[in-house]
Amino acid sequence: METSAGFWLLAVPLLVGFTQAQTVEKYFRVGETLQLSPQPVSERIYSVVWKYGKYLLAEWVKDQIPLTYYSRFNGRTTVNTDTGELEIRNMTAADNEVYTVEINNQIQSRVHKIMAIEDVPRPEVEVKPLVCSSTSERCKLVCEGDVSKAGPVEYFWKKDDGEWATSGKNTVEIINDEETQRVKTFSCRIKNLxxxxxxxxxxxxxxxxPANSDDLHCGLWVTTLGAVMRSLAILALFVVVVYFLCQKLQTGCKCRKSDDAV
Incomplete structure (x- = not known):
């Protein structure tokens, strides 16, 4: 019984250590600067050791080891010895790794999982099945695009010029009903960090x-009225021309009578 009790007394701190460990995922774009911060400590910092995977990245021990950067991180890395913060410039896809830090000879429980991501691709909306047509009862719209290197992504959908609605997946189902038949276009959006x-x-x-009967009647009245107005305008122009011709003829007749009288 004493052996069993002693075993559990030793195991409890180990279990606590495992449960307190936490992995923080962080994403970056190639060429950008990455900053990682250690957990705060209560005492003044006198040593900092950063690792990527199992390899040394940077090391410093006050009055013993000068701040030293290793491997490909030399020349593009800065460690703040007051805070333990790590900064890496010009990040590359080769820097994908798990980063850990040891402050004052204590390995911190926070683990930084660093991953490079690319811009999302321009998506294409595909209708499935391929035989889907205006006579189908329902179809699926798929927001297609290779997001394997884009990290966590979100999908959004909208109808015509409406508001974007978030979706947990890249597929939506549309039903051939009156509401859907009034929609001209469906749009999808892919978004990452x-x-x-x-x-x-x-x-x-x-x-x-189709236009309703009121619209048809209104259009018919407008067409008819336009035709009538054009006819009246032509008739009025004809009357004016005839009037002036008559006036001219009457004037000519008066002139001839005057000449005959002389």
Whole structure:
């Protein structure tokens, strides 16, 4: 019983250490600067050791080891010995790794998992199945784009010029009903931490709404009225021309009578 109790007394601190360990994921774009901060400590810092994977990245011990940078990090890395903060410039995809830090000879429980991500691709909206047509009962729209190197992404959808609605997946289902038939285009957007791009596609279910009877009657009246107005204008012009011709003829007749009288 004493052996068992002693074993558990030793195991408890180990279990606590495991449960307190935490992995923090951080993403970066190639060419940018990365900054990592250690957990705060209560005492003044006298030693800092940063590692990437199992390899040394930077090391400093007050009055013993000058601040030293190792491997490919030399020349593009800065460690603040007052705070322990790490800064790496011109990050590359080769820098994808797990970074850990030891402050004052104590390995911190926070682990930094660093990953490079690229801009999202410009998506394309694909209709599935390929045989989907205006006579289909329902179809699926897929926001296609290779996001394997884009890190965590979000998908958004919108109808025509409406508001963007977030979606947990790159696929939406549309049903061939009156509401959907009034939508001209469906658009999708892909977004990650650093970029976003969008695309749209015509709606296979879209139908041009026929004019109602009131619109038809109104259009007929406008057409008829226009024709009548044009006819009246032509008639008025004809009357004016005839009037002036008559006036001219009457004037000519008076002149001839005057000449005959003389």
């Amino acid at each position: 650093f970029s976003e791009k969008e695309s749209n596609a015509s709606n296979v279910f879209y139908r041009i709404k």
